[in-house]
Amino acid sequence: MAAHCDSAADSRHLIDVKVSPEKGLGLFANADIPRGTRIIAEPALLGKNADYTAKDVMKEFRSLSPTQQSRYLELHGYLSEDIKSQFEQELGNKMQKLSAQHRKVLAIYAANANGRIIYLHGSIFNHSCIPNVHYEHNSNLGMETFHAIHDIAAGEELTITYIHGTYRTRNQRQAKLAKWGFLCTCPACVDTPAASKADLKRAQMFDLDKLIAAEYLFRDWESVRKSAQKMAALQRSVGLIGRDLSKAYAKVAWACYQLGDRRMELLWGTKVLDIDLFCLGPDNPHCVWLAGQVVDIVKAIRKEEAQETAPEPTSKESLDAAKQGS
Numbered sequence: 416m417a418a419h420c421d422s423a424a425d426s427r428h429l430i431d432v433k434v435s436p437e438k439g440l441g442l443f444a445n446a447d448i449p450r451g452t453r454i455i456a457e458p459a460l461l462g463k464n465a466d467y468t469a470k471d472v473m474k475e476f477r478s479l480s481p482t483q484q485s486r487y488l489e490l491h492g493y494l495s496e497d498i499k500s501q502f503e504q505e506l507g508n509k510m511q512k513l514s515a516q517h518r519k520v521l522a523i524y525a526a527n528a529n530g531r532i533i534y535l536h537g538s539i540f541n542h543s544c545i546p547n548v549h550y551e552h553n554s555n556l557g558m559e560t561f562h563a564i565h566d567i568a569a570g571e572e573l574t575i576t577y578i579h580g581t582y583r584t585r586n587q588r589q590a591k592l593a594k595w596g597f598l599c600t601c602p603a604c605v606d607t608p609a610a611s612k613a614d615l616k617r618a619q620m621f622d623l624d625k626l627i628a629a630e631y632l633f634r635d636w637e638s639v640r641k642s643a644q645k646m647a648a649l650q651r652s653v654g655l656i657g658r659d660l661s662k663a664y665a666k667v668a669w670a671c672y673q674l675g676d677r678r679m680e681l682l683w684g685t686k687v688l689d690i691d692l693f694c695l696g697p698d699n700p701h702c703v704w705l706a707g708q709v710v711d712i713v714k715a716i717r718k719e720e721a722q723e724t725a726p727e728p729t730s731k732e733s734l735d736a737a738k739q740g741s
């Protein structure tokens with residue numbers, strides 16, 4: 416089944432909705448998708464602000480068009496016990512007292528809300544702890560964008576991460592994923608020596624993350640530079656090459672700036688821009704700002720170079736002495 420097409424600004428013709436073994440539906444590449452491709456850009460379907468509660472879900476669902484409602488009802492539903500009690504508290508009512516449709520709408524909301532928001536296509540991505548797609552809001556477009564983090568081969572499943580748990584070990588990640596009611600079997604979670612080794616590295620990243628925060632606090636920039644570089648190397652070695660990696664690079668760049676090393680700041684800043692352009696697109700306000708920062712660093716380096724190569728100011732006495740000698 417081809418993904419519905421209602422936006423010209425993306426490449427959803429490159430993906431199909433298909434059954435993914437043990438995961439229900441999923442999104443699959445029907446052609447090679449190069450790194451940085453904007454696969455989907457779409458506005459929120461439902462749930463627009465942070466203080467949105469279960470009370471608002473049914474109200475907003477009723478305000479959708481009949482087509483939107485039936486597409487919403489095609490999404491997967493799952494309600495964990497924790498979310499069920501949270502919803503009951505927000506509603507001031509027991510779930511069993513609600514209509515079957517109301518319960519279904521809430522279960523779909525629980526299984527698909529990214530933050531507090533539902534996206535029609537974005538909701539079909541399955542989870543992986545080594546995702547190949549990055550998603551983020553683009554306030555210039557008023558849409559959520561989904562970009563290929565690296566080249567994706569035809570036939571591969573497209574995945575995002577549901578959790579901010581990059582630095583967590585397998586058990587910690589599984590605990591966070593429990594609210595979606597599945598046991599992750601992605602390459603980082605399978606029981607293999609390689610996955611266990613990668614898990615140890617994630618535990619190291621967790622400690623390193625805390626260490627970097629402390630080094631920031633003490634403005635120990637030389638240590639930040641070393642630790643953030645180590646963090647970046649660990650991330651790359653476990654296949655995390657999206658925005659987690661660019662955030663580590665940004666910390667190295669910032670440490671270089673603090674240490675007055677403009678050239679290294681430019682080197683690391685350019686690495687940040689490279690990844691963020693691929694993950695967010697050049698129209699994302701963050702990339703526009705970042706590109707401006709890189710230009711400013713280049714200007715600062717040129718200024719420093721001009722000062723270094725300018726001839727020494729000649730004093731009047733040495734000019735006079737030169738004249739007498741000639």
Ligand SMILES: C[S@@+](CC[C@H](N)C(=O)[O-])C[C@H]1O[C@@H](n2cnc3c(N)ncnc32)[C@H](O)[C@@H]1O
Pocket residue numbers: 437438439440441490491493526527538539540541542543595596597598599600601
């Ligand atoms: C946001 S939906 C994703 C689309 C869903 N697979 C469908 O059929 O509509 C989330 C649900 O997908 C399934 N899922 C997502 N990632 C998975 C994974 N890595 N392994 C197993 N199931 C997964 C779980 O049932 C989860 O509650």
